[in-house]
Amino acid sequence: MANGDAQHHILSVLVENKFGVLSRVAGLFSRRGYNIFSLAVSPTEDERFSRMTVVVDAETAPLEQVTKQLNKLIPVIKITELAASDAVERELMLTTVRAGSESRSQVTELAAIFEAKIVDVGYEAMTLMIAGTPDKLDAITDLLTPFGIVELQRTGRIALSKLARQPTKLRAVRDREA
Amino acid sequence: MKLTGAQALIKSLEMEGTEVMFGLPGGAILPVYDPLIDSSIRHILVRHEQGAGHMAEGFAHATGRPGVAMVTSGPAATNIVTPLCDAYMDSVPIVVITGQVPYTVIGTDAFQECDTVGITMPVTKHNWLVTDPQDIPRIVREAFHVATTGRPGPVLVDVPKDVSNQMMDWYWPDSVDMPGYKPNVKGHPKQIKDAARLMAEAERPVIYAGGGILKARAADALRQLAELIGAPVVTTLMARGAFPDDHPQCLGMPGMHGNYTSVTSMQKADLLIALGSRFDDRVTGKVGSFAPGAKVIHVDIDPAELGKVRRPDVPIVGDCRLVIQELVKAVESEKHKRDWPDLDPWWHQLREWQERYPLHYEQLEDGPLKPQFCIDMLRDHTPDDTIVVAGVGQHQMWTSQRWKFNHPYTYVNSGGLGTMGFAVPASIGAKVGMPDRMVWAIDGDGCFQMTAQELVTASAERIPVKIGILNNAYLGMVRQWQELFYEERYSEVYLSPDLPDYVKWAEAMGCVGFRVDTPEDVEPTIEKANSIDDRPVVVDFRVDYKEKVYPMVPAGGSNDDIILDPAHDKPGGR
Ligand SMILES: Cc1ncc(C[n+]2csc(CCOP(=O)(O)OP(=O)(O)O)c2C)c(N)n1
Ligand SMILES: [Mg+2]
Numbered sequence: 001m002a003n004g005d006a007q008h009h010i011l012s013v014l015v016e017n018k019f020g021v022l023s024r025v026a027g028l029f030s031r032r033g034y035n036i037f038s039l040a041v042s043p044t045e046d047e048r049f050s051r052m053t054v055v056v057d058a059e060t061a062p063l064e065q066v067t068k069q070l071n072k073l074i075p076v077i078k079i080t081e082l083a084a085s086d087a088v089e090r091e092l093m094l095t096t097v098r099a100g101s102e103s104r105s106q107v108t109e110l111a112a113i114f115e116a117k118i119v120d121v122g123y124e125a126m127t128l129m130i131a132g133t134p135d136k137l138d139a140i141t142d143l144l145t146p147f148g149i150v151e152l153q154r155t156g157r158i159a160l161s162k163l164a165r166q167p168t169k170l171r172a173v174r175d176r177e178a
Numbered sequence: 179m180k181l182t183g184a185q186a187l188i189k190s191l192e193m194e195g196t197e198v199m200f201g202l203p204g205g206a207i208l209p210v211y212d213p214l215i216d217s218s219i220r221h222i223l224v225r226h227e228q229g230a231g232h233m234a235e236g237f238a239h240a241t242g243r244p245g246v247a248m249v250t251s252g253p254a255a256t257n258i259v260t261p262l263c264d265a266y267m268d269s270v271p272i273v274v275i276t277g278q279v280p281y282t283v284i285g286t287d288a289f290q291e292c293d294t295v296g297i298t299m300p301v302t303k304h305n306w307l308v309t310d311p312q313d314i315p316r317i318v319r320e321a322f323h324v325a326t327t328g329r330p331g332p333v334l335v336d337v338p339k340d341v342s343n344q345m346m347d348w349y350w351p352d353s354v355d356m357p358g359y360k361p362n363v364k365g366h367p368k369q370i371k372d373a374a375r376l377m378a379e380a381e382r383p384v385i386y387a388g389g390g391i392l393k394a395r396a397a398d399a400l401r402q403l404a405e406l407i408g409a410p411v412v413t414t415l416m417a418r419g420a421f422p423d424d425h426p427q428c429l430g431m432p433g434m435h436g437n438y439t440s441v442t443s444m445q446k447a448d449l450l451i452a453l454g455s456r457f458d459d460r461v462t463g464k465v466g467s468f469a470p471g472a473k474v475i476h477v478d479i480d481p482a483e484l485g486k487v488r489r490p491d492v493p494i495v496g497d498c499r500l501v502i503q504e505l506v507k508a509v510e511s512e513k514h515k516r517d518w519p520d521l522d523p524w525w526h527q528l529r530e531w532q533e534r535y536p537l538h539y540e541q542l543e544d545g546p547l548k549p550q551f552c553i554d555m556l557r558d559h560t561p562d563d564t565i566v567v568a569g570v571g572q573h574q575m576w577t578s579q580r581w582k583f584n585h586p587y588t589y590v591n592s593g594g595l596g597t598m599g600f601a602v603p604a605s606i607g608a609k610v611g612m613p614d615r616m617v618w619a620i621d622g623d624g625c626f627q628m629t630a631q632e633l634v635t636a637s638a639e640r641i642p643v644k645i646g647i648l649n650n651a652y653l654g655m656v657r658q659w660q661e662l663f664y665e666e667r668y669s670e671v672y673l674s675p676d677l678p679d680y681v682k683w684a685e686a687m688g689c690v691g692f693r694v695d696t697p698e699d700v701e702p703t704i705e706k707a708n709s710i711d712d713r714p715v716v717v718d719f720r721v722d723y724k725e726k727v728y729p730m731v732p733a734g735g736s737n738d739d740i741i742l743d744p745a746h747d748k749p750g751g752r
Contacts, residue, residue, distance in 0.1 A: 016358060019307065024299060031300050068482035074304045074324065077358045 008037055009063050010082040010089065010159050013052040016075040017043065024073050025052060032069060035060045038156030049077065053158045082159050091157040093137045094119070096127045098148035107147055114140045125150055183311030184209040184342040187275070188217050190318035193350055196246050198222065198237070198610055200230040204250025205290060207277030209342035222610065222639050227254045229603040229632040231261020234272040236607025238265075239590040240565055240615075242395065244325050245607060248275040252290030255336075256297065260597060263301040265332035267594025268416060269393055271325040272332045280340035281309055294336045303331035308338065311346035316354075323354045328361030329480040330393055361479060365496035365504055373451075373475045373492045374508035378516060380449035380473075382524045383409040386432070386461075389416030389593070390454015390478060394498035397421065397586040400453065403502050406509050408521050410528055412440045414455055416593045419583035429528065433461040434731045435575040438535035439528055441729065441737050446527075447472040454478060454498040457487035458594070467736035477501045537579055538743045539725070546722035547697055549573060549648045553580045555700045556618060556646060560708065563588060564616045565608050569601040569625030571655040573648040575727045577620045599628030605643045606636050616644070616708065623649040623673055623680075630683065636714045637688025644707050644715045645689075650723040651675040658726045675720055684716035693718045 015021045022041060029036050035057035044051050056066060067079050082089075099107040104126070111118055111128050114136065120127035130140055134157055141152065181189065187210055191199070198220040203211040214221055224230040227249045234245025249258055255276045265272045279288040295307045304324050306317045314337075321333045377383060391400050397420050404411050404427050411421045412432040421428050429440040444450060450472045455461070462468040465487060476483070476490035477498055484493040494501055541551040553576050566581055567590040568574040574591070583589050590608050592600035605619035626647050636643055653671040660668050684691030690710055694703045694717060707715040728743035 019309075020295065020299075023296065027299055065482065065486060068486075072480070072482060074356060074359045 007058050008055050009058055010087060011054045011056065012080040012082055012159055013054060013070060013076060014049050014078040015052060016077065017048055017050045018075055021075045024075060028069055028073060033060060034066055040156045040158045055157060080161060082161055086162055087159040088162055089133055089157045089159040090131060091134050091137055092155040093130045094127060095152040096125050096150040097144050098124060098150060099126045100124050103147050110143055179348040180345050181348045183314055183344050183346055185213045186311060186314040186346050186348060187337060188213045190315045191246065192218060194318060194322045199246040199248055200224055200233040201248035202227055202230060204254055206251035206279055206339045207248065209339060222635060224635050225631040227257035228260050229629055231258040232600050232603035233607030235261055235265050235270045236567065236590055236604030237611040238270050238272055240587055240608035241611035244271040244273050244322060246273045250277040251279055252292045255292055255294040259298060259301060262298055262332045264592050264595040264597045266301045269330050269389065271330035273321050273325050274332065274334045276334060276336045278336045278338040281338040282340060298334050302334050305334040307336045308341050311341050311344045315349055316351050319351050320354050320356060324359065362495050363497040363500055365494040365501035369492055369494045370504045370508050373494060373505060374512045376449055376473055376475055376492060377407050377509055378512045381519050382447050383449040383451060384443050384447040385409050385411040386450050386452045386455050387411055387417045387420050388414045388455025390498045391417050391420040392586055394454060396499035396502055399499050399502035403506050406506060410443055414461055415578055415591055418578055418589040419586050422584040423582040424584050431578050435727050437537055437579060438729055438740060438742065439531040441740055442531060443528060444469045445737050450474045452476045456483050463731045463735055463737040467738060535742060538745055541697055547695065547720060549721040549725055550576050550580060551697060552648060552700055552719045552721060553577055556704055557581050559701060559704045560618060561616055564618055565590065565612060567601045567605040567608055567619040569621040570596045570598045571622040571625060572658060572727050573620055573622045598625040601625055602629045602645060603632045606632055606641050609641050609643045619643060619645045621645055621647050622654065623647055624653045633687040633689050633714050642711050642713055646717045646719060647680055648721050649675055649718050650721050652723050680716060680718035689714040689716050691716045695720045
């Protein structure tokens with residue numbers, strides 16, 4: 001399950017909002033044998049650009065090579081490598097949990113503790129929506145598992161660097177900057 | 179001025195200085211072939227689209243200018259994928275235009291539709307699908323810019339038929355604006371100083387020159403630096419000629435089939451000065467045991483090459499020519515500050531290796547014709563600035579080892595991809611680009627059969643290339659591996675010396691054909707071939723199939739385990 005440990009790198013990649021860019025980025029990862037752990041693509045405040053938040057598996061992907069190769073893609077404008085400690089990360093999860101009459105109140109209680117929203121209720125189950133850090137989603141998933149998870153979906157994380165500090169130095173292009 | 183997309187495309191190619199293009203028309207590109215009739219661009223009609231791509235590459239290799247090819251959609255686009263990949267691996271600037279089915283039917287599996295942009299994404303530096311004829315001048319401008327700047331490479335522009343037919347308002351952009359593409363050409367001053375300092379401390383330096391020297395037109399700068407620091411220079415397959423073979427500091431080719439001194443110099447070096455080279459596995463052998471005692475200075479325009487295989491002590495991102503010029507200045511000022519290390523012991527060692535382990539073969543007067551002998555005779559009986567184009571296999575390695583490349587841009591190769599069939603079309607492209615130079619392709623019998631039909635193109639277009647086939651009746655390089663590593667179990671490598679009959683085939687294609695069976699016929703036949711300048715010539719050299727390429731570092735093995743010709747004594751003291 002997702003967590004913010006050292007196995008993963010978060011790359012925030014600003015790309016031109018053009019036809020085929022996702023395919024170029026995804027293709028580069030598969031071609032070079034890098035595993036993408038999660039990927040979120042969204043428009044930005046500037047309609048010419050989109051932002052991809054790519055979480056890569058550090059085992060398969062030497063970070064420096066990943067960023068250098070990504071930088072060679074022409075629609076890639078800028079890459080920011082976000083260390084977990086320097087980033088605000090959030091992820092959204094929807095999950096349907098078994099919640100019959102005997103367990104419904106317990107599930108509701110858990111939902112309240114985690115500030116989850118109940119977005120759908122059936123006779124035997126309810127669907128929760130939880131936003132938060134990947135750790136928090138991991139935690140509530142663990143706690144909900146004993147009730148019986150029917151379905152679960154996570155968006156993959158999005159991240160921005162924390163404010164009131166220097167933006168993270170892009171370690172990967174040290175060669176160019178040093 | 180109103181133009182059709184097709185007219186705008188041709189006009190844009192003219193604006194980019196295109197004088198010649200290689201191609202073959204078809205349905206989706208038909209609109210573009212019409213305005214071509216009225217254009218100043220010479221079009222060379224190929225017999226297979228792979229030929230068009232390799233010709234464009236040969237042209238670019240020989241001239242330094244981008245090669246241009248144009249083909250239709252579907253099967254034509256897939257036929258040109260091999261040359262794109264070849265150009266991508268060897269950083270060759272080519273611009274490929276493909277026709278595409280009308281934009282309105284893309285995605286419907288229309289006749290001859292294929293996802294050309296998708297298929298070629300991994301083998302191009304960048305590619306474009308044109309969706310609006312108004313974009314054509316901008317995209318063509320960008321395409322040439324991307325192909326020729328930074329680390330050069332192939333690009334592709336896919337033009338749907340309806341876009342070619344639609345009208346646009348002509349303009350020519352006076353600049354390119356690509357926010358995500360800004361190659362860094364100037365090396366960082368601090369790194370340059372650090373590099374000069376390492377050079378001033380090295381006792382066993384080696385300059386490891388790669389194809390980037392040629393791409394950056396840095397041969398003169400390289401020579402200046404080499405002479406200044408006195409270090410030996412090894413020239414990789416892609417850099418043969420970047421430093422003259424007749425220069426006393428030149429050690430020749432390193433790598434899997436490099437000569438003993440070149441390979442071993444890197445193993446024993448205390449400093450590798452890698453200039454426009456990329457630590458390819460065919461050079462390094464087993465990476466873990468490559469040049470174990472060497473510090474590394476690595477200069478490349480592509481930041482991703484620095485640290486990809488070997489972590490450099492001093493990485494320098496920049497254009498090889500500009501960086502080397504700066505290095506020369508930095509070394510000069512370093513030389514004022516201190517005594518330069520004495521490289522005599524190093525040179526003494528290198529000369530001893532050269533003497534002890536030269537390349538070796540034997541041509542007996544009445545024995546079978548040796549391929550190495552043919553190459554030596556070609557080398558000695560052609561002009562010094564002859565452009566040599568090799569296929570892929572044993573003949574390529576012998577040529578790389580034995581030819582004396584004394585000028586840059588005289589050796590055209592498929593290095594990274596190792597594409598059999600490269601030589602015939604690439605030599606045609608080279609000759610088109612350099613019509614006043616003699617162009618000899620040295621090809622294998624296997625390679626020749628893959629793209630020989632382009633000699634029809636050469637005859638029709640009066641492009642007098644010369645092809646020497648080192649006909650050993652085998653897929654020789656594969657045979658060599660089966661002999662050495664598969665207990666002489668030969669699997670599917672026999673071709674036959676006389677099926678096809680190469681002389682008749684040459685004649686059928688409008689060329690002059692010669693056959694050479696004996697050593698004494700070699701020289702006179704070369705002289706005859708050299709005297710023909712109105713059509714292509716093919717010489718079928720019937721050579722000994724038993725010859726193997728030595729030295730050899732087995733694939734994945736360490737460079738320390740280099741195998742010499744068994745006729746030689748083994749290198750001792752390891
Ligand atoms: C298109 C392609 N197919 C297969 C190979 C594998 N291969 C490398 S060398 C070689 C043999 C080449 O035979 P030939 O042209 O006769 O040259 P020789 O080695 O005999 O000199 C083969 C099959 C290749 N490099 N390219
Ligand atoms: Mg052969």
